[in-house]
Amino acid sequence: xxxxxxxxxxxxxxxxxxxxxxxxxxRLALVGxxxxxxxxxxxxxxPYINPYDDLHIDILHRFQPPFVGLHLLGTDQLGRDxxxxxxxxxxxxxxxxxxxxxxxxxFGTIIGVVAGFYGxxxxxxxxxxxxxxxxxxxxxxxxxxxxxVEPTLLSITVIIAATAWxxxxxxxxxxxxxxxxxxxxxxxxxxxxxxxxxxFRELIPNAIAAVIVAATLNVARAILLExxxxxxxxxxxxxxxxxxxxxxxAQEYLVSAPWLAIIPxxxxxxxxxxxxxLGDGLRDALDPRLDVR
Amino acid sequence: MSAVLEVVDLSVQFHTDAGxxxxxxxxxxxxxxxxxxxxxxxxxxxxxVTSLAIMRLTTGRVRGHVVLREADxxxxxxxxxxxxxxxxxxxxxxxxxQEPATSLNPVLTLGEQIAEPMRYHRNMNRAAAWREAERLxxxxxxxxxxxxxxxxxxxxxxxxxxxxxxxxxxxxxxxxLIADEPTTALDVTVQAQIxxxxxxxxxxxxxxxxxxxxxxxxxxEIADKVVVMYAGRVVEQAPLRPxxxxxxxxxxxxxxxxxxxLTSVREKLTAIPGNVPDPAHLPxxxxxxxxxxxxxxxxxxxxxxxxxAADAEHLVRCVRWQELVAA
Numbered sequence: 035x036x037x038x039x040x041x042x043x044x045x046x047x048x049x050x051x052x053x054x055x056x057x058x059x060x061r062l063a064l065v066g067x068x069x070x071x072x073x074x075x076x077x078x079x080x081p082y083i084n085p086y087d088d089l090h091i092d093i094l095h096r097f098q099p100p101f102v103g104l105h106l107l108g109t110d111q112l113g114r115d116x117x118x119x120x121x122x123x124x125x126x127x128x129x130x131x132x133x134x135x136x137x138x139x140x141f142g143t144i145i146g147v148v149a150g151f152y153g154x155x156x157x158x159x160x161x162x163x164x165x166x167x168x169x170x171x172x173x174x175x176x177x178x179x180x181x182x183v184e185p186t187l188l189s190i191t192v193i194i195a196a197t198a199w200x201x202x203x204x205x206x207x208x209x210x211x212x213x214x215x216x217x218x219x220x221x222x223x224x225x226x227x228x229x230x231x232x233x234f235r236e237l238i239p240n241a242i243a244a245v246i247v248a249a250t251l252n253v254a255r256a257i258l259l260e261x262x263x264x265x266x267x268x269x270x271x272x273x274x275x276x277x278x279x280x281x282x283x284a285q286e287y288l289v290s291a292p293w294l295a296i297i298p299x300x301x302x303x304x305x306x307x308x309x310x311x312l313g314d315g316l317r318d319a320l321d322p323r324l325d326v327r
Numbered sequence: 328m329s330a331v332l333e334v335v336d337l338s339v340q341f342h343t344d345a346g347x348x349x350x351x352x353x354x355x356x357x358x359x360x361x362x363x364x365x366x367x368x369x370x371x372x373x374x375x376v377t378s379l380a381i382m383r384l385t386t387g388r389v390r391g392h393v394v395l396r397e398a399d400x401x402x403x404x405x406x407x408x409x410x411x412x413x414x415x416x417x418x419x420x421x422x423x424x425q426e427p428a429t430s431l432n433p434v435l436t437l438g439e440q441i442a443e444p445m446r447y448h449r450n451m452n453r454a455a456a457w458r459e460a461e462r463l464x465x466x467x468x469x470x471x472x473x474x475x476x477x478x479x480x481x482x483x484x485x486x487x488x489x490x491x492x493x494x495x496x497x498x499x500x501x502x503x504l505i506a507d508e509p510t511t512a513l514d515v516t517v518q519a520q521i522x523x524x525x526x527x528x529x530x531x532x533x534x535x536x537x538x539x540x541x542x543x544x545x546x547x548e549i550a551d552k553v554v555v556m557y558a559g560r561v562v563e564q565a566p567l568r569p570x571x572x573x574x575x576x577x578x579x580x581x582x583x584x585x586x587x588x589l590t591s592v593r594e595k596l597t598a599i600p601g602n603v604p605d606p607a608h609l610p611x612x613x614x615x616x617x618x619x620x621x622x623x624x625x626x627x628x629x630x631x632x633x634x635x636a637a638d639a640e641h642l643v644r645c646v647r648w649q650e651l652v653a654a
Contacts, residue, residue, distance in 0.1 A: 242434075
């Protein structure tokens with residue numbers, strides 16, 4: 035009786051319980067994800083708490099150093115509150131970072147999977163296209179694209195994604211090409227799985243570790259790329275702050291007011307290293323083979 | 328007994344840089360409902376290619392007919408459009424492979440892997456497919472099936488993995504199960520369990536089993552009918568007992584003599600000298616002639632012998648079989 039009733043309500047198990055444990059074993063990954071969480075929360079909620087507006091100019095209180103006056107992180111050359119600017123910039127930079135990552139990963143993965151799975155002429159054409167785009171130094175590609183398009187949050191995100199998908203495509207293509215001939219892929223064909231099912235249900239989960247690592251690196255890279263183009267004047271337009279253009283503004287005052295560079299620089303560093311650690315942890319969490327028992 | 332699978336004059340050629348390589352040459356046999364056919368031969372004899380060709384999974388050029396007969400329909404698999412063939416794979420004809428360790432997807436749980444084919448062949452929803460998966464795991468003798476559904480392949484032993492593979496193959500109640508050396512990678516004791524399981528499942532479901540192996544001990548254990556292949560051709564075909572007791576083709580006798588026996592006296596094993604010929608450069612005449620102790624120059628190397636009927640069920644491809652029987 036009890037046996038029968040027990041077997042009728044088998045729960046479809048949730049995925050990822052064990053994955054979370056594997057992730058938690060990874061100390062640095064926890065630190066990384068906490069850092070990122072902190073940056074996200076600070077950027078999202080900070081502006082509601084901070085009394086200062088990020089665009090409010092206060093010429094009387096220019097170049098206030100951090101941790102001394104009313105301005106916690108000091109003020110810049112126009113007397114704007116650095117903390118408020120940092121928080122608003124975080125919104126922009128993190129949004130660009132995440133969206134550009136998502137876009138480049140999605141596009142790169144699809145191209146890579148199709149090229150790796152079908153191979154032949156289609157694969158060759160796609161991969162030569164990737165090579166061709168890779169040949170452009172990404173900074174020039176970025177500038178060339180940015181010169182034609184009005185810089186908005188969306189256009190900058192798309193442009194950054196357009197220069198970052200190729201590595202993902204290559205990575206995924208190589209993985210899929212190796213996985214395609216493995217026994218379990220052949221077995222899936224023998225079970226009547228369609229191409230789409232084999233690509234997305236059987237092969238991609240096996241390549242996901244590499245994709246995740248690429249994704250976290252891509253967030254970091256997108257944040258850096260955004261600062262490059264902001265630095266060169268094609269990015270997020272002042273007075274709206276981004277971590278990149280804050281750094282750009284700071285270069286004239288590097289000696290007299292070094293905190294103007296150090297603060298956004300530290301934010302970028304925290305974000306980039308945080309994402310890298312997170313990537314390591316996710317790679318382990320997503321690989322059930324590492325489940326030692 | 329009614330035939331469920333009929334292979335007629337099946338040939339597979341691979342087009343390589345070195346030219347056209349015939350891997351399988353004019354293979355014909357029938358498989359009845361509930362019957363077990365063993366396809367026997369050395370490595371490179373074309374037995375695996377034959378099974379892959381039946382499933383249309385080989386990259387080579389396939390000719391001939393593979394007719395799947397079921398109550399409602401009779402279809403030539405080699406001329407079906409790909410989407411229809413996909414419906415048949417895993418659902419009407421399923422296959423289990425030699426290496427259970429690598430044939431399961433390492434990053435998906437058993438439950439997901441067993442449920443998947445049912446979801447696309449039988450349009451089951453996730454919950455129903457999971458319940459069915461649990462029943463199947465139970466059926467193939469995996470204890471604690473409910474908990475095992477959440478296991479990954481690396482958490483199972485080799486025998487368990489092969490049982491799981493069998494569960495996946497049985498998910499859609501196929502009419503034909505092709506087993507490509509399913510016990511080769513397993514321990515002897517586990518081998519026996521798996522064979523027993525296959526026999527039991529066959530008795531229960533009435534599916535036909537096509538068993539590919541080079542292990543004659545396994546053949547004796549499980550087969551009703553044996554097809555011996557050599558260099559891409561069927562060289563002898565007979566029901567189990569006549570083949571073992573009265574092999575007509577010298578190659579078959581050689582194979583039988585080279586099986587180690589469990590006796591107290593250590594006999595010297597009689598290996599067949601030489602190797603399987605390179606399919607790209609088959610010798611003239613009988614492919615086995617260069618290794619055959621009964622080969623006669625001028626006769627055996629002249630033309631490829633026909634597959635002759637020694638009696639109603641016993642076929643042999645040897646020009647000298649009658650002389651050899653007489654002697």
